Amino acid sequence: MNNIHSPSNLLQYKRENVITEYSGQDYPVKVLQIGEGNFLRGFFDWMIHECNKQGNFQGSIVVTQPRSSGKAMIEKLAQQDGLYTLLIRGLQNGEKIEHKEIISVFSRVLNPYEEWQAFLEIACSPTLEFIVSNTTEAGLSYQAYTWKEGEPIASFPGKLTAFLYKRYTHFNGDQTKGLVILPCELLDRNGDLLKQYVLQHSKDWRLPSDFMDWVERDNLFLNSLVDRIVTGYPKKESESLFVEWGYKDLLLNTAEPYHFWAIEGDPELDQKLPLKKSGLNIEWVQDLTPYQVRKVRILNGSHTFIAPLGILYGIDTVGEWMCQVETHRFLRETVEQEIIPSLEFDRKEMMNYAENVFERFMNPFVQHRLEDISLNSISKFKVRLLPTIEAFYEKNHGLPDNVVRAFAALIRFYQIEKVKQNYVGKRFNGEPYFVQEHEQTLSFICEQWSLYKKKELSLQNLIEQFLGNQLFWGKDLNQIEGLSSSIYNHLKEMI
Ligand SMILES: NC(=O)c1ccc[n+]([C@@H]2O[C@H](COP(=O)([O-])OP(=O)(O)OC[C@H]3O[C@@H](n4cnc5c(N)ncnc54)[C@H](O)[C@@H]3O)[C@@H](O)[C@H]2O)c1
Ligand SMILES: O=P(O)(O)OC[C@@H](O)[C@@H](O)[C@H](O)[C@H](O)CO
Incomplete structure (x- = not known):
């Protein structure tokens, strides 16, 4: 190990410890990855690293960033020769786990905005089999665009369309050269959505109908659901970790031990992408629903x-909420007595999942x-908690009181004022917090609370306005x- 007081960089460390650290960077390119963010590096890339270590995949990844502003991260990755450390820490079956590993799956790091032709050339690779992405929910969206030959395309679905078209023309529409496409964005039926956008761009750009047939017939756009809490660079502890390890890593990433990926697809695909074979927590399923x-109702619903x-109560993190006896109990009670009973699934299985x-x-x-x-708490409430209220009502002709309390807290949370460019609310102890939402939503709520303050709107009317907003709830x-x-x-109690 290096001098403990002056950690070297990751590359130097790697060179000096070459015998002990495994590398999968020399394998042929099998994957194009669109997204350099924390999540993919703490989830998919770690999985491929595991598969390679076991000799099951023997493929490397070309990683690209999905938007021009993501350049800094891709440059750091290039400086580190595509390497980064993943630190997995947490509890598993009550036991503490701490595991650090240098992930070495990227054979090439590419900025498509500066190397557009090189990006398209990857499409001509005969060994390429997969495309994986995570561009957040905002990235998996359709934006009409006039494609000019030779110019990089900004949007992710637009880029993918150009990439697939290059592959199609290069291999003369060869039916065996289609790819398996795995978007990881947390959107319902993400694969179907991406395919729809690719076909829409193809139509906009008047690409040949034979190409569109090839996209539909010979490429697989898989719907999937990812689950792992990946928390990125640990700012507070990084320096002490670097001293302990003897090297610095600007791309250090952290994640929990738990991981799960449900992919709607034929289990035979595990031959090609041997995730399950490599012992990872993966299910190839017929129906993702x-x-x-x-996940959405129990995990994200709890969040x-x-x-x-x-x-509002002055708690900053999920961990703090879980550490306090009363709040912990309140969440458990809600999940066990309100959320789970409103699901049509086996109670025991759901209780295990919740635990x-x-x-x-x-x-x-x-x-x-x-x-x-x-x-964006309102749109999240609509998808994650409102279905619990509705299903509970259907079953019991009554309301789930804790979730209703959370609904009241949501309205109180949006008791905000515009201060310069920010929307600011006040906790029960008077401390400020910032609210981030769509501008239209925030200005509507701000207006309602200001009418209430001026006594031009009663609390009951304010609630009715909130509940009656079709843009929020669609009903x-x-x-x-x-x-x-x-x-x-x-709410009366809260204000
Ligand atoms: N971090 C987690 O624990 C976790 C777990 C499951 C799912 N997710 C999902 O991953 C997303 C966040 O990813 P992350 O944690 O890697 O964050 P991150 O900020 O590290 O990475 C975000 C990635 O999305 C890209 N991006 C952001 N906005 C974009 C846009 N408008 N168009 C195209 N690309 C865009 C960025 O360039 C980057 O590659 C969220 O949508 C979340 O739902 C995260
Ligand atoms: O990422 P968001 O903002 O949509 O939701 C916050 C969390 O609920 C979410 O990130 C979970 O931690 C994640 O979905 C776990 O897999």
């Missing part, structure tokens, strides 16, 4: 349940900030019997 519903409430989620939330190494989770929630009055009772 139950996995999606379970959305505790975010506004926690922030596992609680253990993940209690991971002492993960600092998951409630303010980060609270981003009028005042129709749910008793909802507005139950929210009123909770």
Whole structure:
């Protein structure tokens, strides 16, 4: 090891320890990765590294960034020769796990905005089999665009269309040269969505109908659901970790031990992408829906349940919420008595899943900030918690009181004022917090609260306005019997 007081860089470290550290960077390119962010590096790339180590995949990855502003990260990766450290820490079955590994799967790091032709040339590689992406929900979207030959395309689906067209023309429409495409964005039926956007661009650009047939027939766009909490660079501890390890890594990434990937596809695909064979927690499934519903309603639903409430009560992270007896109990009660009973799945299975989620939330190494989770809370409430209210009502002709309390907290959370360019709310102790949402949503809510302050709107009317906003909910929630009055009772207490 190097002098403990002056850690060297990762490359130097790697050269000096070449015998002990495994490398999969020399394998032929099998994957194009669109997205250089924390999540893919803590999830997919780690999985491929595992598969390679076991001799099951024998492929490397070309990684590219999906937007021009992502350049800094890709440059850092290039400086480190595509290497980075992943630190996996947390609890698994009650036991503490801490494992560090240098991930070596990238054979090439490419900026498509500066090396557009080189990016397209990757499409001509005969060994290429997969495309994987994570560009956030914002990146997996359709933006009409006039494609000019030779110029890089900004959007992810646009880029992918150009890439596939290059492959199609290079191999003269060879039916065996289609690719398996695995978008990891957390959107319902992400594969179907991406295919739809690629076909839309193909139509816009008047690409040959034979190409569109090739896209549909010979390429597989798989729907999938990813699950792992990846928390990125640990700013507070990085320096002490570097001293301990004897090297610095600008791309150090952290993740929990838990990982799960449900992919809607033929289990035979595991021959090509041997994730399950390599012992990873993967399911090739016929129907993704139950996995999606379970995760969104229990895991993400719990996050959305505790975010506004926690922030209002002065709690900053998921871990802090879980450490306090009362808040912990309140979440458990909600999941066990309100969320799970509103699902049409086996209760025992759901309870096991929830137990596992609680253990993940209690991971002492993960600092998951409630303010980060609270981003776009209204659209998240609609998908993650409103279905619990509706299903619970259907079954019991009553309302799930804790989730209704969280709904009241959501309205209180949006009791905000515009200060310069920011929307600011106040916790119960008077401390400020920032709210991030679509501008249109924020200005509507701000206006309602300002009318209330001027006594031009009663609290009951404010709630009715909130529940009746079609843009938020796609329907009028005042129709749910008793909802507005139950929210009123909770909200009255909170303001
Ligand atoms: N971090 C996690 O624990 C976790 C777990 C599961 C799913 N996710 C999903 O991953 C996403 C966040 O990814 P991350 O944690 O790697 O964050 P990150 O900031 O490290 O990476 C985000 C990636 O998305 C790209 N991107 C951002 N906005 C874009 C846009 N408008 N168009 C194209 N590309 C864009 C960035 O360039 C980068 O490659 C979220 O959407 C989240 O739902 C994250
Ligand atoms: O990423 P978001 O903001 O959509 O949601 C916040 C968390 O609920 C989410 O990141 C989970 O931690 C993740 O989905 C776990 O797989």
